[in-house]
Structures are given as structure tokens and as C-alpha cells.
Amino acid sequence: MTTILTETDTHTLSVYVANKPGVLARIAQVFARRGYNIDSLTVSPSVDGRYSRMTITAKGSVEGLDQILRQVSKLVDVLRCTDHSLDEAVVREMALIKFTTKAGERTEALQICEHFGCKTVDLTEDSMIVQITGGSEKLEACIDMLGKFGIVELVRTGKVLMARGRQET
Amino acid sequence: MAKKSITGADALVKCLENHGVEYIWGLSGGAALPIFDALVDSKIKLILVRHEQGASHMADGYARATGRPGVVLVTSGPGATNTLTGIMTAHMDSVPMIVITGQQIRPMLGKDAFQEADIFDISMPIVKHSYLVKDTRDIARVVREAFHIASTGRPGPVLIDVPKDVSSADFTGDLYPDMDLPGYHPERATVDQPTVMAIAEALSKSRQPVLLAGHGALIAGAQDVLRALAEKIKAPVTTTLLGKGVFPENHPLSLGMLGMHGTAYANKAMVECDLIMSIGSRYDDRIIGKAALFGRNAVRIHIDIDSAEFGRMIKCHHYCHGDARAVLTELIKHVGELNTKDWLEHLNGYKKKHPLSYKTRGGLKMQHILDVLNDMTGGDAIITTDVGQHQMWAAQFCKTIKPNTWLTSGGAGTMGYGFPAAIGAQFGNPDKEVWAIVGDGGFQMTLCELATAAINKLPVKVLVLNNRYLGMVRQWQELFFDKRESGVDLVGNPDFAKLAEAYPGAKGLTLKRAADIRKVLQRARDYKAGPCVINCLVEKADNVFPMIPAGAALEDMLIEAPKPHVKLAKPTGST
Ligand SMILES: Cc1cc2nc3c(=O)[nH]c(=O)nc-3n(C[C@H](O)[C@H](O)[C@H](O)COP(=O)(O)OP(=O)(O)OC[C@H]3O[C@@H](n4cnc5c(N)ncnc54)[C@H](O)[C@@H]3O)c2cc1C
Ligand SMILES: Cc1ncc(C[n+]2csc(CCOP(=O)(O)OP(=O)(O)O)c2C)c(N)n1
Ligand SMILES: [Mg+2]
Numbered sequence: 233m234t235t236i237l238t239e240t241d242t243h244t245l246s247v248y249v250a251n252k253p254g255v256l257a258r259i260a261q262v263f264a265r266r267g268y269n270i271d272s273l274t275v276s277p278s279v280d281g282r283y284s285r286m287t288i289t290a291k292g293s294v295e296g297l298d299q300i301l302r303q304v305s306k307l308v309d310v311l312r313c314t315d316h317s318l319d320e321a322v323v324r325e326m327a328l329i330k331f332t333t334k335a336g337e338r339t340e341a342l343q344i345c346e347h348f349g350c351k352t353v354d355l356t357e358d359s360m361i362v363q364i365t366g367g368s369e370k371l372e373a374c375i376d377m378l379g380k381f382g383i384v385e386l387v388r389t390g391k392v393l394m395a396r397g398r399q400e401t
Numbered sequence: 402m403a404k405k406s407i408t409g410a411d412a413l414v415k416c417l418e419n420h421g422v423e424y425i426w427g428l429s430g431g432a433a434l435p436i437f438d439a440l441v442d443s444k445i446k447l448i449l450v451r452h453e454q455g456a457s458h459m460a461d462g463y464a465r466a467t468g469r470p471g472v473v474l475v476t477s478g479p480g481a482t483n484t485l486t487g488i489m490t491a492h493m494d495s496v497p498m499i500v501i502t503g504q505q506i507r508p509m510l511g512k513d514a515f516q517e518a519d520i521f522d523i524s525m526p527i528v529k530h531s532y533l534v535k536d537t538r539d540i541a542r543v544v545r546e547a548f549h550i551a552s553t554g555r556p557g558p559v560l561i562d563v564p565k566d567v568s569s570a571d572f573t574g575d576l577y578p579d580m581d582l583p584g585y586h587p588e589r590a591t592v593d594q595p596t597v598m599a600i601a602e603a604l605s606k607s608r609q610p611v612l613l614a615g616h617g618a619l620i621a622g623a624q625d626v627l628r629a630l631a632e633k634i635k636a637p638v639t640t641t642l643l644g645k646g647v648f649p650e651n652h653p654l655s656l657g658m659l660g661m662h663g664t665a666y667a668n669k670a671m672v673e674c675d676l677i678m679s680i681g682s683r684y685d686d687r688i689i690g691k692a693a694l695f696g697r698n699a700v701r702i703h704i705d706i707d708s709a710e711f712g713r714m715i716k717c718h719h720y721c722h723g724d725a726r727a728v729l730t731e732l733i734k735h736v737g738e739l740n741t742k743d744w745l746e747h748l749n750g751y752k753k754k755h756p757l758s759y760k761t762r763g764g765l766k767m768q769h770i771l772d773v774l775n776d777m778t779g780g781d782a783i784i785t786t787d788v789g790q791h792q793m794w795a796a797q798f799c800k801t802i803k804p805n806t807w808l809t810s811g812g813a814g815t816m817g818y819g820f821p822a823a824i825g826a827q828f829g830n831p832d833k834e835v836w837a838i839v840g841d842g843g844f845q846m847t848l849c850e851l852a853t854a855a856i857n858k859l860p861v862k863v864l865v866l867n868n869r870y871l872g873m874v875r876q877w878q879e880l881f882f883d884k885r886e887s888g889v890d891l892v893g894n895p896d897f898a899k900l901a902e903a904y905p906g907a908k909g910l911t912l913k914r915a916a917d918i919r920k921v922l923q924r925a926r927d928y929k930a931g932p933c934v935i936n937c938l939v940e941k942a943d944n945v946f947p948m949i950p951a952g953a954a955l956e957d958m959l960i961e962a963p964k965p966h967v968k969l970a971k972p973t974g975s976t
Binding site: 249253258261295298303305306307308309 | 521522525526529530531533535550581582583584585707708709711712713
């Protein structure tokens with residue numbers, strides 16, 4: 233069966249832009265005008281400091297998204313805008329999770345953390361903060377498991393993405 | 402000898418000169434003082450307007466009539482926001498324009514300082530691109546980029562916001578710097594050979610084709626190759642409101658304008674054709690009606706320089722990304738004469754059966770005046786219009802023969818556009834006859850520019866088709882809202898002829914009777930010393946037909962007024 237993205241599929245876009253004032257606002261406006269909510273957004277300088285890389289995840293129909301891609305691509309300061317949803321791209325995200333642990337729970341919590349390759353970055357008598365990196369499914373699963381201890385705060389970076397091999401991101 | 406130092410404002414003006422700018426339309430104020438000062442020593446002519454909206458439409462009219470970007474210069478805050486309507490109008494219709502706004506000094510930005518408006522952000526959705534110049538050294542590069550962006554690819558307005566401390570500081574940069582536009586490559590829209598061949602193949606199978614030529618064909622300067630193509634393959638040509646003039650409307654293959662108030666035969670051709678080839682039109686909702694039904698039995702082709710238009714309104718079978726002239730120049734090599742004899746005969750039958758017509762008896766009719774004007778000017782004049790019923794009748798009755806002689810606000814439908822646009826067009830074409838066809842409503846939005854026209858002795862003719870109504874809206878209320886008039890009666894109109902006479906050098910004429918049309922129009926044509934306003938007291942409540950109610954299918958066109966008992970549903974979907 234061929235993959236068909238549905239209305240609610242999440243798309244992951246990579247936008248390569250010139251580092252000019254207003255570029256983020258212009259891109260955000262295109263999404264807003266077409267009624268797309270940006271779920272996550274990361275911006276960082278690329279190897280060449282004159283350019284930045286944005287990774288944007290948004291939900292919506294494929295057709296609407298195609299329109300957005302074209303409109304974003306034609307912005308003067310945008311070099312490229314690519315939808316990587318169907319590619320075998322490397323997608324990673326990081327989260328910091330703060331949760332409480334009652335007496336006797338800590339060992340189980342640490343076991344779960346170890347299973348997901350989390351790093352403990354803060355530890356107090358009754359709480360801890362762990363850092364997890366990976367694909368979004370892995371993060372979801374980990375957050376789910378730690379949920380039973382009572383998650384106090386959760387901060388996710390949003391996805392970053394890179395195309396594999398020789399393909400351009 | 403030490404080089405004389407120049408300011409940022411001097412550099413700005415120098416760069417404008419280097420880009421061949423002849424005129425700047427504007428109005429000054431604190432934040433723009435250094436730039437206005439620099440203009441004192443420049444060969445660029447500064448045209449002082451009476452309202453910044455007027456400046457933006459003048460620049461627009463100049464640009465549409467000459468193909469060169471129009472330049473506007475205003476102060477910060479309200480000066481800048483007053484240009485927004487003009488910027489939006491230009492943006493909607495892909496018109497090249499440079500708008501330079503003064504701005505508060507940099508240390509004051511973001512503090513709600515006096516006359517600080519964040520025009521860079523306010524204008525963002527209605528510009529092709531924009532700049533806030535933060536360093537005096539950037540001025541020359543920014544101006545160069547702005548002209549390049551405004552006038553290449555799909556043209557559009559570019560805004561340059563210049564803080565006063567940037568324009569008054571010493572300029573130490575290079576006056577001829579390189580551009581830095583790594584994301585902007587209009588030159589990459591080259592003609593794709595396989596697509597052209599596929600289109601040629603589709604055309605070769607067509608027996609009932611229609612060429613739909615839009616504003617993009619005019620922008621591309623594709624009129625000659627379009628005509629050659631139409632004549633070679635024997636295909637009829639219809640144009641959009643903004644495409645008028647790219648194909649002579651007196652040509653036997655012309656179907657005139659299509660769409661909401663287009664000719665019956667153009668719209669019938671769209672319904673019955675087996676192929677539609679759009680050349681630089683964006684399939685606007687006012688031409689496709691109900692999108693799902695548009696051209697549903699036809700092979701649909703879309704040629705456009707902006708690929709973001711592809712599939713936006715309707716799905717097509719062939720998308721060809723490129724400049725209209727370049728694409729047609731390639732395409733014409735691969736097509737031959739089509740067998741369209743029956744099709745053309747069939748359409749000629751429609752032309753005979755449903756011609757554009759009006760009654761000459763009864764009161765004075767807008768259509769009648771426009772018909773006579775068309776006869777007198779013979780397609781040689783530049784015609785601008787405002788927005789409303791008069792605009793649609795002008796589109797129907799003023800046959801446009803030559804490119805860039807028909808200027809109207811299409812996408813924005815901006816009332817107040819017509820008169821200042823005519824002023825701009827006249828500046829760009831001092832030897833041409835320029836007519837502004839305006840309604841009594843819209844004219845009152847920008848008529849303060851009578852001063853601008855009078856002082857500059859511009860012989861612009863303003864045909865005020867005065868029905869004492871916001872006529873187009875009244876028409877909708879009559880047809881779709883049970884004649885319940887709400888906010889459309891223009892009681893309190895001035896005597897426009899007298900008003901004109903109040904400006905030294907302007908002339909005012911009055912037209913009341915059909916028998917006087919030719920005589921009065923001739924008097925206006927003979928007056929060359931300044932603007933001439935003709936107050937035409939036309940019938941109050943006439944309606945424009947044909948009409949496709951907004952959102953309805955093309956086949957549901959009302960060719961003439963519906964019988965009184967027929968109740969029309971309120972238009973849905975689009976406006
Ligand atoms: C009261 C009122 C009634 C109206 N009724 C009608 C009506 O009956 N019929 C009608 O047609 N319109 C009507 N309009 C106007 C309508 O709203 C649109 O403005 C108009 O149809 C758009 O025409 P266009 O697509 O040709 O031009 P534009 O909107 O200017 O689009 C031009 C297209 O050409 C492309 N282009 C630009 N440069 C090039 C190039 N070099 N090569 C190739 N492509 C290029 C652009 O990317 C764009 O897609 C009405 C407007 C008003 C206010
Ligand atoms: C700035 C602006 N405001 C409102 C409208 C909505 N509108 C479209 S046509 C029209 C009536 C125009 O009246 P008039 O200028 O007298 O022309 P007429 O239709 O009577 O020929 C109005 C109000 C508009 N197009 N532009
Ligand atoms: Mg009126």
C-alpha cells in the first residue's frame with residue numbers, strides 16, 4: 233500500500249534561510265494565513281553563519297501544505313523549503329522531564345530511564361530531572377512510562393531533522 | 402582633495418537616480434526630512450501629493466502604464482500607514498513599486514516614540530519584500546535589491562523603512578555594491594521543454610480551445626507572440642479584467658473579458674470549450690465562479706511565472722512554470738493550425754445573439770457615455786478606472802487595443818484608485834490622452850489630488866459617472882437582499898464640476914443629456930491646460946449584466962436582468 237498522509241498527519245519541514253531580519257515572521261505568516269498551526273519550531277545557525285536552518289512541524293492536509301511549501305519557498309530570504317515527512321530522514325528531539333519520586337520509587341524510575349538511555353541531570357530528595365534524546369516515538373514512550381511518578385514539568389526542543397546520505401536537507 | 406562627504410539620504414537619492422527614477426510621489430514629515438532635503442539637489446522630480454494614499458496609487462498608475470517601478474516617499478507613522486491601501490493594491494495586482502518610509506531614530510524604535518509605527522511588520526503580508534535599514538552603509542545595496550526584487554519575476558511592491566539617524570549619518574559605503582540575495586532566483590524559471598511539448602500535444606487534439614490571457618501576459622510583454630499564436634492555431638482569446646489590452650479587443654478572435662461581468666460569449670466559451678490555456682492569469686475567483694465546476698470537461702493548462710499559483714484555485718492538467726512570452730515563443734514552434742472552424746462559428750453565433758448592449762432611450766446611461774468615449778478615443782487613450790459599476794461597464798465598452806492602456810484595481814478593488822492612477826499614468830506618458838473613469842463614491846476618496854493634477858498642469862480627464870449611489874453595492878442589495886438598501890445613498894454629493902473649478906487651472910463640465918455626450922466629451926478633450934472633471938448625472942439605479950453571482954457556476958450566468966418575480970439566492974462562497 234502506498235503511504236497517504238491524512239488530514240491530521242504531522243509534517244516535518246526543513247527550511248534553509250538567509251539570516252535576515254523578519255524571515256521568521258514572514259514564514260510564520262504563511263502558516264497562519266493558511267490556517268496551519270505550527271506544532272514545533274527550531275532555528276539554529278548552519279555551518280555557514282550567513283544562513284539558518286529551521287525545522288518546522290505542523291499538522292494539516294497535504295494539499296494545503298504543498299501550497300505553504302510553495303509560498304514559503306518564494307519568500308525572498310528562503311533558499312529552500314522541503315517536506316521530509318515521507319523521507320527516511322534522521323529526526324531527533326530532546327526533552328527535559330522533571331518528575332517526583334516517592335520513597336522506594338526511585339529504583340524503578342532509574343531502571344526506566346536507563347532503558348530509554350536518559351541522562352539524569354538533576355537529583356533531589358523527592359524529584360529528578362532527566363534528559364532524553366531520540367525519535368519522537370521514543371520520547372513519547374518514555375514520557376508515558378514516567379507519567380506514573382507524576383511529571384511536574386516537561387520541556388521539549390521540537391524536532392531537528394537531517395536527510396540521509398547525499399540527499400540535501 | 403578630500404572627497405566631499407555625503408549623507409545616507411544623499412546616497413539614497415543618488416541610487417534612485419542611478420536606477421533612472423524620474424519622479425517620486427510623496428509628502429514629507431519629521432522622519433523623512435533628510436531625504437526630502439537631499440531631493441532639493443536632485444534631478445528627480447518630487448511630486449507633492451495631498452494624501453499619501455494618492456502617492457501610492459500615482460506610483461502604481463505610473464508603473465502599470467510604463468512598466469517601470471513607481472517610487473513613493475513618505476514620513477513615519479501616519480504617513481507610512483496612509484500608503485498601505487496603495488501597497489496592498491499593487492501587491493494584489495503584481496505592480497512594481499518602491500515605498501520609502503521615514504522612521505524614528507534607531508534608539509527610539511520599540512518605545513512608541515513620536516510617529517513611530519512598526520511599518521516593517523505592519524506591511525509584511527502585503528509586500529513582495531521589505532527592509533528596515535539599520536546601517537547607513539547598507540543603503541545602496543538595499544535600494545539595488547529593492548529595484549531588482551520589485552521588477553523581476555512576479556513584480557510587486559517593496560518597502561524600505563529608513564530611520565532618520567540612518568539617513569542623516571555620513572555615508573561611507575559603496576554606491577554600487579553587489580546584491581546579497583541568495584534566496585531569490587527569478588531567472589531559474591526557465592521553460593521546461595517536455596512540458597511545452599505536452600501542451601503542444603494537448604492543443605493539437607483540441608477542437609474547441611480558448612486562450613485565457615491575464616495580466617502576467619502583459620507583464621511579460623507577450624502581446625505579439627500571443628497574437629501570432631492565436632492566429633496560427635485559430636483559437637479565440639478571452640482576457641481577464643487585468644489582461645485587457647494584451648490581445649486587441651477589436652480582433653475577430655477576441656471574446657472580450659470573461660468572468661463575473663464578462664461577456665456572455667466569453668463565459669459560454671469557457672463552459673463549452675475542450676481546452677483552457679491560461680497565460681499569466683491566476684484563475685481568480687471572479688473568473689472561475691464555483692471552482693469545482695470550472696472547466697470540468699476541458700483540458701486545463703496553467704502558464705505562470707509564480708509556481709505558488711499552481712493548483713491554488715483549480716487543478717490543472719499541465720502546469721508550465723515560466724515567463725509567458727518565453728513559453729509562448731517556444732510553444733508556437735510546435736503547434737499548427739487547429740480545426741476550429743465550427744467552434745469559431747458557434748461562438749460567433751453567441752456574439753450575435755448576446756452582444757453587449759444597452760438602451761439609449763430613457764435617462765442618461767453610463768454605458769452610452771462609455772460607448773461614445775470609446776468611439777472617440779478609438780483605443781488610443783490610456784483609461785484608468787475606479788471600482789464599481791462604472792468600472793465594469795468601462796471594461797465592457799472601452800475596447801482595449803494596446804497593452805498597458807487599461808489600468809484598474811482588480812484584486813483589491815480599491816475605491817479611490819482611478820483618479821490618482823491616471824495622474825501617475827499621465828506623468829509617465831505626457832503626450833497621451835488619459836481618462837480616469839470614476840464613480841461618485843470612489844472619486845470622493847481621493848479627489849484631493851485635483852490639486853496635484855492642477856498644479857502640475859496635467860490634462861487628465863476625470864469622467865465622474867455620478868449615479869448618486871454606491872452603485873455596485875446597491876445592485877447587490879437589489880438583487881440579493883430584497884432591495885433593502887443599506888448605506889448606499891450618496892445624498893450630499895457636491896457639484897463635481899463646481900468643485901473642480903475651485904482649483905486654479907482645473908475645468909469642470911456637466912453632462913445631463915444623452916444628446917450632449919459627444920459635445921461635452923469633445924470639450925473635455927480640447928482642454929489641455931489642466932485636469933477636467935465631467936460630472937455626468939446618469940441614471941440612478943441601473944444594473945450591470947451579464948453577471949455571474951459570486952460563487953455560482955459560469956453556466957448560471959445572468960445574461961440580462963432577471964424577471965422581477967425571480968428571487969435570487971444570496972451569493973455564497975466567495976465575494
Ligand atoms: C468589481 C470587480 C469586478 C470584477 N470582475 C471581474 C470579471 O468579471 N472578470 C475578471 O477577469 N476579473 C474581474 N475582477 C478582477 C479580479 O478580481 C482579478 O483581479 C483579475 O481577474 C485578475 O486578473 P489576472 O489573473 O489576469 O491578473 P493578476 O491578478 O495580476 O495575476 C497575474 C498572474 O500572472 C502571473 N505573472 C506575472 N508575471 C508573469 C510573467 N512574466 N509570465 C507569466 N506569468 C506572469 C502572476 O504570477 C499571476 O499569477 C473584478 C474586480 C472587481 C473589483
Ligand atoms: C475602499 C473601498 N471601500 C468599499 C468598497 C466596496 N465597494 C465596491 S464597489 C462600491 C461602490 C462604488 O460606488 P461608486 O464609486 O459610486 O461607483 P458605482 O458603483 O456607483 O459606479 C463599494 C462601496 C471598495 N471596493 N473599496
Ligand atoms: Mg456611484
